[in-house]
Amino acid sequence: MGEPLTVGIVGAGKISRQYAATLTRLPGVRLTRVADLADGRAQALAADYAGVRAVPVTELLTGDDVDLVVNLTVPQAHADVALAALAAGRHVYGEKPLAASTAEARTVLAAAAAAGRTVGCAPDTVLGTGVQTARAALDAGEIGAPVAATAFMVTPGHERWHPDPEFYYQPGGGPLLDMGPYYVTALVTLLGPVRRVTGLASTPRPTRTIGDGPRAGTVFPVHVPTHQTGVLEHAGGALTTLMMSFDVWAGRLPHIEVYGTAGTLSVPDPNHFDGPVDLCTDAGGAHWTRLPQRAGYRDGGRGIGVADLADALRAGAPPRASAELAYHVLDVIECLHTAAVTGAAVPVTSTCTVPAPVPLT
Structure with a gap:
């Protein structure tokens, strides 16, 4: 090496x-x-x-x-x-x-x-066995051609556990910029780049209260939308419905599901490196199969993308967690914000190459 x-x-x-x-x-x-x-x-x-x-x-x-x-x-x-x-x-x-x-x-x-x-x-979580196993199943055509997807990230807010949470509620924060990169990066990895978006957003609460640490009880203002919904049109034609929220107390929602012409794929939380990947090819939805790990870095942790970049530098290849991918994801997120303000569908002018899959490593 x-x-x-x-x-x-x-x-x-x-x-x-x-x-x-x-x-x-x-x-x-x-x-x-x-x-x-x-x-x-x-x-x-x-x-x-x-x-x-x-x-x-x-x-x-x-x-x-x-x-x-x-x-x-x-x-x-x-x-x-x-x-x-x-x-x-x-x-x-x-x-x-x-x-x-x-x-x-x-x-x-x-x-x-x-x-x-x-x-x-980051995120390099998409290089773990969860998203990479799901990608291997998609690439193998196990649900047919992808038609649509859903993605949900809901929480009451990070101020419940973070001792200094104000930056989550300032420009550059909010659920879409904080957690959206995990989900949008996973969706681009699975379904390809995004060419158009639309969406709406709201800010139900003007202030938040710190719930943990030495500053517990401190009230601070909210300067960004904290509940965001949208639809992403991928270049391949699949449509993703997205919801990112700091305003949902609890929900029984899938992290990511991909729907194809011949089945459905349940993808684990893209904020983690692993997790169960389930496949259903039963039209009634009664029978799901848990897929074994097929691809991705085993036992991944934050920073595995740095090691992947180091390997890419030695090989003269682009890193999988690349700036090109991160820029496209940021562009998609920014376009979702624009769509929420204008009420119009917004074209995404950037694109990216979907990174090479990660073999089971």
């Missing part, structure tokens, strides 16, 4: 520990540095891993032991950190979304092209 790709993490918040746990167990990458504007958080994370140092952000970006910067900052800072890393000559892998807007994302793509660097982006 050659020398491992050295990695520095910028942003030592809650998700960073999942990334660090994955990156420190994979042979193709090596975590070397961690930085955060709050020094104590970076030091606490680095202390758990031998050979990892907590350093200021500027020192991480210029360190000779960092080939790639993993950008785990809040969405509003994604573009700024990515641009600084690219200017320092580093590859970048970012948490979703690629940026807070497609305009910002285009500056990142342009900077990467100018620097000759590679940019990857």
Whole structure:
């Protein structure tokens, strides 16, 4: 495999520990540095891993032991950190979304092209055995030609458990930008790019209350839609009905189902790497078959996309969790917002190549 790709993490918040746990167990990458504007958080994370140092952000970006910067900052800072890393000559892998807007994302793509660097982006959950097994079944024609799909993500809101949830309710947040990338990325992986969308949105509650942590009871304003519905027209003709909400207390809804001319496929939560994939080819819906794992990275965790990117760099191939895919997903999400404001169907001008499938690994 050659020398491992050295990695520095910028942003030592809650998700960073999942990334660090994955990156420190994979042979193709090596975590070397961690930085955060709050020094104590970076030091606490680095202390758990031998050979990892907590350093200021500027020192991480210029360190000779960092080939790639993993950008785990809040969405509003994604573009700024990515641009600084690219200017320092580093590859970048970012948490979703690629940026807070497609305009910002285009500056990142342009900077990467100018620097000759590679940019990857979460979610990498679609590389796990759940979505990849479902894709293998679709590619094998087990439900015939895909006709339609449904996708639902419903929760009362992240303020119930997150100690600092305000960013979820500011521009760059909301259910569609927070959780939508998992679902839209999975849908594009399964059914191909999207060419047109329509939708509606609402903000039922003007404020939220923090429910956990030292700031429990704090009331803060909501600045984005928190309930969003839409229809996605895929380039292949399939239609997806989508609902993303921070306003549903409970629901018995499928995460993703794909409906074909000869059957139905139940796809697990795309926020996770694995999960059951069920197939029904009985017209009455009485008999479902649980499919064995057929494809995808087993035992995946946040950061497996970084390892996939490292392998792609060595092979001279595009990463599966690519900036091209992430940009198209962000474009779809932005078009859904536009459709909700205008009440019209909105064409999606970007497209992407569906990433290569992941063999069972």
